Amino acid sequence: MTSSTGSGAGAGPSVGTTLEQLERRAGSHRDRPSYGHDALIACDRLVRIFTADGVEVQALQGLDLLVAEGELMALVGASGSGKSTLMNILAGLDVPTAGAAKVAGRDLLGMDAKARLRYRREAVGFVWQETGRNLLPYMTAGQNVALPMQLSGKGGARGGRGGRRRRAERAARAESLLTMLDFADCRDRRPHQMSGGQQQRVAIAVALANSPSVLLADEPTGELDSATGEQVFAAFRRANEELGTTIVIVTHDQEVAGEVRRTVAIRDGRTSSEVLRRREVDATTGQESVVAREYAMLDRAGRLQLPADYTKALALEHRVLLELEHDHIQIWPDTPRPDTPGPDTPEPDFQAPDTPPE
Numbered sequence: 001m002t003s004s005t006g007s008g009a010g011a012g013p014s015v016g017t018t019l020e021q022l023e024r025r026a027g028s029h030r031d032r033p034s035y036g037h038d039a040l041i042a043c044d045r046l047v048r049i050f051t052a053d054g055v056e057v058q059a060l061q062g063l064d065l066l067v068a069e070g071e072l073m074a075l076v077g078a079s080g081s082g083k084s085t086l087m088n089i090l091a092g093l094d095v096p097t098a099g100a101a102k103v104a105g106r107d108l109l110g111m112d113a114k115a116r117l118r119y120r121r122e123a124v125g126f127v128w129q130e131t132g133r134n135l136l137p138y139m140t141a142g143q144n145v146a147l148p149m150q151l152s153g154k155g156g157a158r159g160g161r162g163g164r165r166r167r168a169e170r171a172a173r174a175e176s177l178l179t180m181l182d183f184a185d186c187r188d189r190r191p192h193q194m195s196g197g198q199q200q201r202v203a204i205a206v207a208l209a210n211s212p213s214v215l216l217a218d219e220p221t222g223e224l225d226s227a228t229g230e231q232v233f234a235a236f237r238r239a240n241e242e243l244g245t246t247i248v249i250v251t252h253d254q255e256v257a258g259e260v261r262r263t264v265a266i267r268d269g270r271t272s273s274e275v276l277r278r279r280e281v282d283a284t285t286g287q288e289s290v291v292a293r294e295y296a297m298l299d300r301a302g303r304l305q306l307p308a309d310y311t312k313a314l315a316l317e318h319r320v321l322l323e324l325e326h327d328h329i330q331i332w333p334d335t336p337r338p339d340t341p342g343p344d345t346p347e348p349d350f351q352a353p354d355t356p357p358e
């Protein structure tokens with residue numbers, strides 16, 4: 001196998017390393033920007049272990065995720081892969097066992113109960129799959145949207161002119177959110193007078209009421225047919241485009257996952273791959289199309305999760321052979337199949353890895 005193992009230089013202080021050199025090295029580490037310093041959501045090696053009946057379940061096993069401000073992105077993954085666990089942590093409803101998680105500059109592991117409550121009320125909005133869980137049944141759409149503002153002190157609970165003014169401001173904000181989501185005509189309806197899709201659109205307005213930095217949604221179209229699901233997704237898109245809110249949607253819905261620019265897949269409690277989509281215009285026909293490309297995730301320790309269908313197709317297990325080429329890495333089963341040349345047979349135009357490509 002041809003590989004570069006690195007020289008190992010710099011792994012530790014060698015004989016003759018001066019104090020000045022050590023200080024300089026420590027200083028350069030300190031000055032380096034922290035992981036995800038410019039992301040709105042930064043999960044760094046997040047771990048969540050549940051213990052039930054003496055049995056440990058590692059729901060998140062060192063999950064890394066960065067989400068930029070203003071993104072609209074989807075999270076997908078098989079049942080039990082850890083999506084809801086991650087969403088509950090980001091929503092401030094659960095605390096990770098280890099790792100780091102920052103949302104809009106707030107450290108999710110270091111918040112006390114009061115800060116956590118404020119975070120849930122002001123920094124994040126949440127839309128659940130079960131339509132009944134998002135709205136209070138005895139309140140109208142307008143009242144449901146105004147409630148989070150009232151709870152966070154933006155409402156006019158106290159009497160007097162100030163209270164009336166704040167109540168009017170709340171009603172105006174609720175009206176403008178419902179108008180943005182094409183629901184203003186139904187502001188006086190109670191949840192039982194709305195369809196499932198309408199309830200989810202009102203739920204989006206409720207989640208946006210306090211102008212959160214992040215809107216989280218766990219399977220928001222899971223209980224809806226595909227046409228209604230599309231309308232609900234259009235409401236998320238509008239919130240993202242018109243208000244600039246960063247939105248993370250967990251979904252099994254292929255339509256939704258295919259509509260966003262970035263879909264991140266979670267497998268066994270880690271981010272495993274992501275699909276990036278971009279629009280391309282054909283130079284000759286002028287026709288626009290969406291080009292999607294799937295990437296495997298590489299963590300900071302250099303660990304790579306190979307897609308399950310790739311490892312199955314080549315019966316890759318336990319260990320693999322690697323070969324470094326000048327612009328890619330080849331991965332082989334540890335016992336190459338008889339019909340393939342194997343890693344020891346160089347490609348005709350093979351170039352030694354230490355030789356820079358021309």
Ligand SMILES: Nc1ncnc2c1ncn2[C@@H]1O[C@H](COP(=O)(O)OP(=O)(O)OP(=O)(O)O)[C@@H](O)[C@H]1O
Binds near residue numbers: 058079080
């Ligand atoms: N409170 C809990 N106590 C014990 N185990 C839990 C708890 N919550 C989640 N788990 C376990 O953690 C793992 C991840 O669960 P999670 O609900 O995050 O998966 P998911 O990807 O959201 O699945 P689904 O798509 O079915 O909702 C599962 O093995 C689950 O059984």
